[in-house]
Amino acid sequence: MDKRVGWALAALAVFVGWWQWGGYGVVLALTVVVFWLLLQFYRALRVMQAAGAAPVGHVANAVMLHARLNKGMTLLEILPHTRSLGQKLSDPPQESFAWTDANGDRVEVTLDNGRLTQWQLIRAAAAEGEAQAPAQPGA
Structure with a gap:
């Protein structure tokens, strides 16, 4: 409300x-x-x-967290789903937080004026594939 x-x-x-x-x-x-x-x-x-009793930035399952997020949620509504405080990536007015699970999957959320505006799931396998891709010659 x-x-x-x-x-x-x-x-x-x-x-x-x-x-x-x-x-x-x-x-x-x-x-x-x-x-x-x-x-x-x-x-x-x-x-x-x-949330303060758990490790910072850790979530049980990043995919499930990603599925439960809805636009307009506040941090107070997100924290019961994560059961931990997020790793802070940026400061207000557009705050960003990240949570990582044991598999390396990561959810990054952006709050604009305290409300969730965007979020993304970064899969560990995709990040490893991009990191292991050979560099193009001459690039």
């Missing part, structure tokens, strides 16, 4: 609470909003704690 929609709903809850029940409604609405924020914080904390 977009942050603006969330904050608009929170403001609407406070207004409706005030309109319906006065001060008690405002207190109830603020309690619900704070509870929602605590749930979001706890979710982020759990994801980061689980």
